[in-house]
Amino acid sequence: MCIVYLIAFLFSLTAEQCFSKLIEDSSQSFMERMSTGKTSFVYFGNHVNPTIKLFMEQLEMSADALEDYGISVVKVNCSKDAIANYCTEEKLMTKAYLFRGSEVLRNFDIDTVFDVNAIVSHVLFSVLFNEVRYVHTPAELLRVETAAKQNSDIVVGHIPVLGLPEHRALMEAAFVYGTKYQFVQTTGSLVLKHMGVVDSSSSQARLWFLHCKGVSRQSDPCPSTPMTKPLNTINIHTFLQLMEAPLVTEAMLDPSEVDVVHMHLGVPVLYLFSQPQTQHLDQATAQTLALQLRGEVGVVLIHRNSPNVKTPLKYNAAYRLPQEDVKYFTLNSGEEVVKLFKEELLQEHKLEDEEEDEEHWSDPDILDDEVSESVYRDRDLMLDLESVVELTSDTFQTTVTQNGITVVLFYFKWDAVCMAFIQSYTEVADALEGVNGVQLAAVNCGEWTDICSDQNVTSFPTVLIYRPMSAAQLYRGMLGTKSLHRFILLSLVSSPTHLSSSAEVKSFLEGDVYSKHVYLTPVRVLGLFSSTHDKGVTSFEEAGRLLRGETILGLFAHKEAEQWVEGLSVNLPALLVSHGPGVPYEVYSLPSSSPTDHVALIQRVELDHFPELTVENLPWYLELGKPLLLLFIGKEDSTESTKALAEIKQPLSSGQLDSFLPCWIHLGRTPVGRSILDKYLGFVPPLPALVMSRLKTGGEVFLFPPERPLMAKNVLQWIHDVENRQEQPAGLIPDGKWGPPVPFFDFLAIMDQEAPTYAAQRGPKTKTGGREDHREQKHVTPNQRQTSHTSQNPQAPRQHSEL
Numbered sequence: 001m002c003i004v005y006l007i008a009f010l011f012s013l014t015a016e017q018c019f020s021k022l023i024e025d026s027s028q029s030f031m032e033r034m035s036t037g038k039t040s041f042v043y044f045g046n047h048v049n050p051t052i053k054l055f056m057e058q059l060e061m062s063a064d065a066l067e068d069y070g071i072s073v074v075k076v077n078c079s080k081d082a083i084a085n086y087c088t089e090e091k092l093m094t095k096a097y098l099f100r101g102s103e104v105l106r107n108f109d110i111d112t113v114f115d116v117n118a119i120v121s122h123v124l125f126s127v128l129f130n131e132v133r134y135v136h137t138p139a140e141l142l143r144v145e146t147a148a149k150q151n152s153d154i155v156v157g158h159i160p161v162l163g164l165p166e167h168r169a170l171m172e173a174a175f176v177y178g179t180k181y182q183f184v185q186t187t188g189s190l191v192l193k194h195m196g197v198v199d200s201s202s203s204q205a206r207l208w209f210l211h212c213k214g215v216s217r218q219s220d221p222c223p224s225t226p227m228t229k230p231l232n233t234i235n236i237h238t239f240l241q242l243m244e245a246p247l248v249t250e251a252m253l254d255p256s257e258v259d260v261v262h263m264h265l266g267v268p269v270l271y272l273f274s275q276p277q278t279q280h281l282d283q284a285t286a287q288t289l290a291l292q293l294r295g296e297v298g299v300v301l302i303h304r305n306s307p308n309v310k311t312p313l314k315y316n317a318a319y320r321l322p323q324e325d326v327k328y329f330t331l332n333s334g335e336e337v338v339k340l341f342k343e344e345l346l347q348e349h350k351l352e353d354e355e356e357d358e359e360h361w362s363d364p365d366i367l368d369d370e371v372s373e374s375v376y377r378d379r380d381l382m383l384d385l386e387s388v389v390e391l392t393s394d395t396f397q398t399t400v401t402q403n404g405i406t407v408v409l410f411y412f413k414w415d416a417v418c419m420a421f422i423q424s425y426t427e428v429a430d431a432l433e434g435v436n437g438v439q440l441a442a443v444n445c446g447e448w449t450d451i452c453s454d455q456n457v458t459s460f461p462t463v464l465i466y467r468p469m470s471a472a473q474l475y476r477g478m479l480g481t482k483s484l485h486r487f488i489l490l491s492l493v494s495s496p497t498h499l500s501s502s503a504e505v506k507s508f509l510e511g512d513v514y515s516k517h518v519y520l521t522p523v524r525v526l527g528l529f530s531s532t533h534d535k536g537v538t539s540f541e542e543a544g545r546l547l548r549g550e551t552i553l554g555l556f557a558h559k560e561a562e563q564w565v566e567g568l569s570v571n572l573p574a575l576l577v578s579h580g581p582g583v584p585y586e587v588y589s590l591p592s593s594s595p596t597d598h599v600a601l602i603q604r605v606e607l608d609h610f611p612e613l614t615v616e617n618l619p620w621y622l623e624l625g626k627p628l629l630l631l632f633i634g635k636e637d638s639t640e641s642t643k644a645l646a647e648i649k650q651p652l653s654s655g656q657l658d659s660f661l662p663c664w665i666h667l668g669r670t671p672v673g674r675s676i677l678d679k680y681l682g683f684v685p686p687l688p689a690l691v692m693s694r695l696k697t698g699g700e701v702f703l704f705p706p707e708r709p710l711m712a713k714n715v716l717q718w719i720h721d722v723e724n725r726q727e728q729p730a731g732l733i734p735d736g737k738w739g740p741p742v743p744f745f746d747f748l749a750i751m752d753q754e755a756p757t758y759a760a761q762r763g764p765k766t767k768t769g770g771r772e773d774h775r776e777q778k779h780v781t782p783n784q785r786q787t788s789h790t791s792q793n794p795q796a797p798r799q800h801s802e803l
Contacts, residue, residue, distance in 0.1 A: 021063035027081035034102040040072040043096045046079040062119040118163030124171035132183045138194035154210035156184045166205035166231040173236045205231040225295045247290045252306030255326045262298030269298040271318040387429035389441040400466035404437030410457045418461045424481040487549040496544035496553035510581040522580035529557040543598035626661040628693040644688040650712040681731040703730035
């Protein structure tokens, strides 16, 4: 892992150097920029001192952030190009300028734009000067409200200190939502008092939503809803989504079956049950409570006259906290519910969030999950999503039907794995830009829940491949750039490819057709049938559709197919497998069965008999459940490595190693192999090194004696000695549990402290009578993550950890 992190760190340094968005202008390019009419933030300087160096680092970071808003960040070296009016002594090195074309919108002292947050917030506020109103007094705010009534709602932000992250978050929200809402910024304490804040001296940034659009009479005030969470980009976005959500959602299902946007936004939900005879009163009560709890709690009114509602009549209310089950109770008054949430549940939830933030984010080095940690570390990096189409309810159907292949990523912005995968997804989109008939798109399931529900997406991230007139295909591979890119390119190949002559079969296996796609995979699988009327042809064609993107399949249904199995102990129908030119074909009987059985058979026979193990193919080979005979090599072209590979192949061809999985790892291409050796043995022996991992006998590891020549007969004798317990293990496989670096809270023990034996009496019992521990520990590196659909073998994760 140290090697992985070092490589990632060096790559990040290289990436910053190679992909910096900070532009350096000459006098000529600066004048050309002035004529474009575009917005640019320009700094003029001639040398760098320690203070300026810090500013330049922040300026470079702001270039990435401001690019998303169409604003270029530029530096001009005045020692090379002295530009009149700007490269003057009194202004040089202390000023930065915001241009729109040749017009100076504003200039800033560099002490004002001291870091990336200050730069972005001040620049966006200047660009949005006519859109974002700045008010000092309640009277000015009331005038804005009067103009907004019946037209738009208002977002009011109180920013005590300009240039801080809260200011940036407000300005970025104004840039995104400015056409939908009227944004207002204030720094004065008078406006705070007007909005009902008792302690107007507080330095906390605040936000309110004024519901002015629905106010018809000028004499009526605009109702306001405060945002109770800290002012940051995610919370503002969530808050505005809540303001757009229905005040009360009506349903005819049990609470556990109701899906509302509040659940996806991490907001508690209150469920009220309505009786037919009191329906109007119940609706009024729900509206009243929803207004009092708006922005903090979602309200759902459930009609009991539906047969789908099976909640006992003794309950008339329920609530559900984020990531918890529904809890039922009896409601006596509306004040009781408001008190329950305001004084108990929301306060507890707020404290839990604060404690969680403090525990998990204050020190990223001890985060439970490496993916979450990597996303947190890269939280300031701005992703370029230009090559990925963001789909909405209006554009989804048209987009997935107008291309030959449409690849759609379904994700949540607050999920660490999703955010880690988006980087790889955009890299694939960039690599495929210009490929005809292929479009990469994405759906944010936090915003477009209806799309994700309609497509039956229940795990995230999920990638589906759409083709016109075909069912969507689930991508089951690794969540990485290389695997997804290869899958999409393979999806462009017909599956199966229909062949009509022996000449076409020859071309498919090792000729022109083969060469066209050899860079994707050297393996070809050919289904041989005596005629197109064979009842197995339809099943094989369906298997081809299921395997599209994973392998290259051919179909030869012709009387000449008999020639390809002539002299072999196999009758038609049959599978012919080619691992590349010069490698003897393998032929297998193809019994008449279902498409899924054909898929399983094809996936098994296309596996190499002596594979090079990689992170990508490891799960497929571990599913075979055989003991591993692992050869570790350093350089594939060295004399020792070539000889070692040849010696292992000798008994392999005679079937003497059929009970094992002979395989090899190239430490140059798969550096983690060195860590595996170190874990197995406690040291790294001289290479090449042969290791046997007895997965079925308790974690013992055996090392072929380095002093003995690595020859086929010696290897067979060594295996015989190991099987007869005449060899001592060289090491043990570490415990397969990949636990987090910090311990879990033992909540049952905490309950027992409060009420002795309470948790023990109520905990689920194992067969031996003890309390069962259901806690699951997961510790997976970003490159090892797969979707929850990938592994259908329950033993695969255990075997993966043991390796």
